[in-house]
Each structure stands twice: as structure tokens, then as C-alpha cells.
Amino acid sequence: MNPDEFRKQAHLMVEWMADYMEHVEDYPVKSQVAPKTIYNQIESSIPDHGQEMEAIFKDFKEVVLPGITHWQNPNFFAYFQANTSPPSILAEMLTATLGVQGMKWETSPVATELEEKMMEWLRDGIGIPNEWAGVIQDSASMATLSAILTARERLSDYQVNENGFEGFTKLRVYCSDQTHSSIEKGAKIAGVGKKNVIKIPTNDLLEMRSGLLQEQIEKDIEEGYHPLCIVAALGTTGTMAMDPLEAIGRIAEKHGIWLHVDAAYAGAAFLLPEYQGLMKGIEKADSFVFNPHKWLFTNFDCTAYFVKDKKVLLNTFSILPEYLKTASDGLVNNYCDWGIPLGRRFRSLKLWFVMRHYGMEGLQKLLRLHIDLAMWLETEIDKNSSFELVVPRSMNLICFRYRPYEIEDEDAINTINEQLLQHLNAMGKLYLTHTKINGIYTLRMSIGQTNVAKSHVEKAWETIQKVAEEIAMNKKIE
Ligand SMILES: *Cc1c(COP(=O)(O)O)cnc(C)c1O
Numbered sequence: 001m002n003p004d005e006f007r008k009q010a011h012l013m014v015e016w017m018a019d020y021m022e023h024v025e026d027y028p029v030k031s032q033v034a035p036k037t038i039y040n041q042i043e044s045s046i047p048d049h050g051q052e053m054e055a056i057f058k059d060f061k062e063v064v065l066p067g068i069t070h071w072q073n074p075n076f077f078a079y080f081q082a083n084t085s086p087p088s089i090l091a092e093m094l095t096a097t098l099g100v101q102g103m104k105w106e107t108s109p110v111a112t113e114l115e116e117k118m119m120e121w122l123r124d125g126i127g128i129p130n131e132w133a134g135v136i137q138d139s140a141s142m143a144t145l146s147a148i149l150t151a152r153e154r155l156s157d158y159q160v161n162e163n164g165f166e167g168f169t170k171l172r173v174y175c176s177d178q179t180h181s182s183i184e185k186g187a188k189i190a191g192v193g194k195k196n197v198i199k200i201p202t203n204d205l206l207e208m209r210s211g212l213l214q215e216q217i218e219k220d221i222e223e224g225y226h227p228l229c230i231v232a233a234l235g236t237t238g239t240m241a242m243d244p245l246e247a248i249g250r251i252a253e254k255h256g257i258w259l260h261v262d263a264a265y266a267g268a269a270f271l272l273p274e275y276q277g278l279m280k281g282i283e284k285a286d287s288f289v290f291n292p293h294k295w296l297f298t299n300f301d302c303t304a305y306f307v308k309d310k311k312v313l314l315n316t317f318s319i320l321p322e323y324l325k326t327a328s329d330g331l332v333n334n335y336c337d338w339g340i341p342l343g344r345r346f347r348s349l350k351l352w353f354v355m356r357h358y359g360m361e362g363l364q365k366l367l368r369l370h371i372d373l374a375m376w377l378e379t380e381i382d383k384n385s386s387f388e389l390v391v392p393r394s395m396n397l398i399c400f401r402y403r404p405y406e407i408e409d410e411d412a413i414n415t416i417n418e419q420l421l422q423h424l425n426a427m428g429k430l431y432l433t434h435t436k437i438n439g440i441y442t443l444r445m446s447i448g449q450t451n452v453a454k455s456h457v458e459k460a461w462e463t464i465q466k467v468a469e470e471i472a473m474n475k476k477i478e
Contacts, residue, residue, distance in 0.1 A: 028428025085297035087357035091350035105332035115348040126270035140264040141182035143289035143305035151229040151258030175231040176208035210247035235266025238435040240394035249284025268295035414441035
């Protein structure tokens with residue numbers, strides 16, 4: 001494709017992109033296709049001859065789009081958002097064009113230096129001590145795995161990296177019974193073993209009970225285990241519960257255990273001074289992760305990973321084969337030594353665009369709007385006696401269920417809520433997901449899409465009530 005042809009196609013696609021952003025609400029939020037519909041429409045092998053862009057783009061519209069769940073539709077209230085924003089998309093276009101592989105400083109100095117600066121902006125913005133260093137990773141899962149590996153190497157004095165697990169076993173990782181599956185996955189990959197991930201029980205608000213953590217660690221030490229790492233969650237995926245960081249930090253400090261903080265979603269909200277209190281105790285932690293690709297309007301993937309002592313991280317991951325040696329080694333950061341992959345995308349550009357476009361003021365305004373909308377919905381749910389909050393609202397996440405007073409059987413209520421979720425999502429007007437809290441089937445509504453406004457939440461709440469009543473009505477007729 002020559003530059004003129006590229007220009008023509010790119011203009012067409014930019015037009016399409018702007019139209020999409022303008023009309024994204026007209027698409028069903030959750031893709032309505034049946035399994036294999038898309039697969040069966042795609043040719044079974046590489047085409048023999050090159051095809052025209054017009055044909056490819058036509059298929060994009062006709063084959064690809066129906067299989068899209070529209071995460072950028074403001075009525076997307078499922079999981080946690082994976083937001084974009086116009087400045088982020090523009091930066092991604094430029095990044096794709098430059099096609100940089102920023103593994104080392106020399107392979108594109110700006111990819112390293114802008115990343116260093118962006119991690120400082122975020123570090124200072126969310127209240128991480130200024131002696132910490134940050135690096136962009138592809139996912140919170142990868143950052144958590146890095147934390148466990150780094151903890152392992154610090155504890156074994158880098159012997160596992162050298163000699164394998166010889167004589168170094170009985171490691172333990174601690175997290176609450178609410179923490180994300182990535183902790184268990186990380187522990188499995190790091191050789192700790194799933195059975196050595198000890199899940200500490202939680203209180204009514206589903207926060208880790210630090211007293212029980214303390215007891216468990218003492219018992220383990222007595223039995224000859226090596227407590228390796230504690231993972232505290234600031235904002236669990238199920239209900240956005242906040243583990244008591246300061247109390248956990250004191251335990252970690254007392255026993256010299258690596259403390260990793262998983263704030264994958266909620267981390268963005270620490271840009272708000274009113275939530276800074278939750279970060280109390282951060283100086284006792286060793287690492288911290290949050291995803292700008294969730295609630296900070298930056299395209300997936302972009303994970304911010306911070307460590308207190310970058311030397312431990314570098315000692316764990318750095319490699320220097322002859323073909324990677326450069327003259328600037330030692331003078332600059334070579335981020336390939338700060339994590340697992342060698343090759344690295346130029347991800348800091350989109351962060352720079354986003355933070356400059358919105359400014360601190362703009363970011364805070366959006367985050368506060370989302371939290372205010374959740375507060376509004378919380379009050380509405382309180383007012384309607386057929387609905388209840390299953391746990392109190394935390395930030396912008398509402399966990400609730402339909403609970404018509406005439407139905408008392410818990411299983412029947414669970415079934416109704418499951419049906420309610422299915423009906424709502426099948427309508428395509430909004431998208432919610434669920435979790436289970438102590439056996440209660442709970443609807444989760446995360447209000448945080450970049451463009452969500454009061455009208456979307458009002459409409460969603462209206463629809464939820466209407467569909468719930470219809471389901472209850474049909475039950476009665478049965
Ligand atoms: C989303 C999430 C993760 C996983 O994030 P990835 O970047 O997809 O790996 C981990 N922990 C929490 C609390 C999350 O919300």
C-alpha cells in the first residue's frame with residue numbers, strides 16, 4: 001500500500017471512528033451473537049491473493065462488529081471498565097505508526113524517558129512515596145507475578161534464580177478470600193504452589209481480617225514455612241472491598257514479608273484527595289499495581305507497577321547477553337530488565353496524551369462524577385423496598401439484588417436475580433455482571449465508563465426495575 005492509498009484509507013477509517021464514538025450507544029452493549037457465528041464466517045485459510053482494503057473494511061463492519069461487546073458504550077456497567085478516551089486513541093494511532101519496540105533505552109530513548117516521567121506523575125499523583133520507581137507492564141496479573149517472583153528472590157537471596165528450588169521450599173503467599181484470581185495464578189507460576197496461597201477470612205465488609213493474618217503467619221513460621229508475600233487488595237474485584245493497608249503493613253514489616261498492593265481498578269481514584277486515606281501505610285509496602293487501562297481513560301494495555309526498591313526488581317529480572325549490551329547500560333533505565341517480556345510497546349505516549357488533555361482537574365472531575373452517580377443510585381436502591389444493597393457502596397461500585405418481599409426462599413431469590421441479569425443483558429441496552437457474596441447472587445454495577453452520564457444511570461435503573469417486576473409477575477402467573 002503506497003502512502004497515497006494509505007492516506008485515503010486512513011481518512012475513511014478515521015471518519016468511521018468518529019462516527020462510532022458518536023453513535024456507540026446505538027449498538028447492543030453485549031454482543032448478541034451465538035457461539036461460532038463469527039468463526040464460521042471467516043475463510044478457512046490464508047487468502048491466495050492480496051485483497052482490496054474496501055473488501056476487508058466491509059467485512060470489518062459486517063462480520064467483526066456484530067461480535068463486538070461495546071466496552072465504550074456508556075451503558076457498559078459490567079466487570080470493571082477498560083476505558084478509552086479520544087486523546088488515548090489518537091496516541092495509539094501514533095504509537096502504531098511509529099511501531100517502536102522499546103526494550104532498551106537505545107532502541108528509542110523517548111520510550112524509556114517518557115515512561116520514567118509518566119510513572120513519576122502517577123506515583124506522585126496517587127500518593128506513593130517519591131523514592132519508589134515505576135514501570136509500565138501489560139497487566140496487573142503480570143505485575144503481581146513480578147512481585148511474587150521478586151519477593152522469592154529477595155527471600156532466597158537470589159538462589160532460586162541461580163539453583164532452582166533446591167533446599168528452598170515451603171513458601172507461603174497470603175491474601176484475603178476475596179482477592180483476585182491473578183494472585184493464585186502468580187503463585188502457581190512462581191513455584192509457590194496453589195495450596196500455599198493462604199486465603200485469610202474477611203469481615204462483613206469483605207476486608208481482610210488482619211488479626212487472623214497475624215495468627216496464620218505465626219502458626220506458619222512455627223511449622224517451618226517461609227512467609228513470602230502478602231497481597232493486600234485496595235478494591236477487590238467482587239465488591240471493591242478495601243483491605244486495611246496500615247495494619248497489614250505493620251505485620252509485613254514485623255516479619256520482613258514482601259507486601260504487594262493490588263489496586264488494579266481503584267488505584268485511579270487515589271488521585272482524589274478524599275480517598276488518599278486508604279493509602280495510609282503504603283510506605284510499609286514493597287510494591288503496588290494499578291491499571292490506568294481501567295478507570296484512567298487509557299487504552300488497554302497499560303498497567304502501572306511501582307516498587308520501593310528497584311534494585312531487587314532488577315536483580316530478579318535483568319539479563320545481559322552479549323547481543324543486548326549497549327554503551328548506555330548503567331546510565332539509563334533499560335526496562336526490559338524490569339519485568340518478564342523482553343520486547344516492549346511504547347505505552348507511555350497514550351498516558352502523556354491523556355494526562356495532558358484532561359489535566360488533574362479533568363481526571364478528578366470524571367472520577368468524582370462516576371462516584372456521585374453511584375451515590376445517586378445507592379439512594380434510589382434504598383428508596384425502593386423491593387431492592388437491596390448486598391454490601392454498602394464502595395467508590396463507584398454498587399452490589400445489589402432484587403428482593404421482592406413476597407418471596408422468602410433464598411434459592412428462589414437467587415434464581416430471579418440470575419434471570420434478571422440474563423434478561424437485561426439480552427436486551428442489549430445495558431450490561432451488568434454478577435458476583436456471589438456469602439451465597440447471595442449479587443448484581444454488580446460498576447459506574448465508570450468514560451462517557452457515562454446521569455441519564456444513562458437513570459435509564460438503567462428504570463430498566464432494571466421494570467424488568468425485575470415483569471419477571472416477578474410472570475413467576476406469579478406460573
Ligand atoms: C482487573 C483486576 C486484576 C487483573 O487485571 P489484569 O490487568 O487484567 O491482569 C487484578 N486485580 C484486581 C483487583 C482487578 O480488578
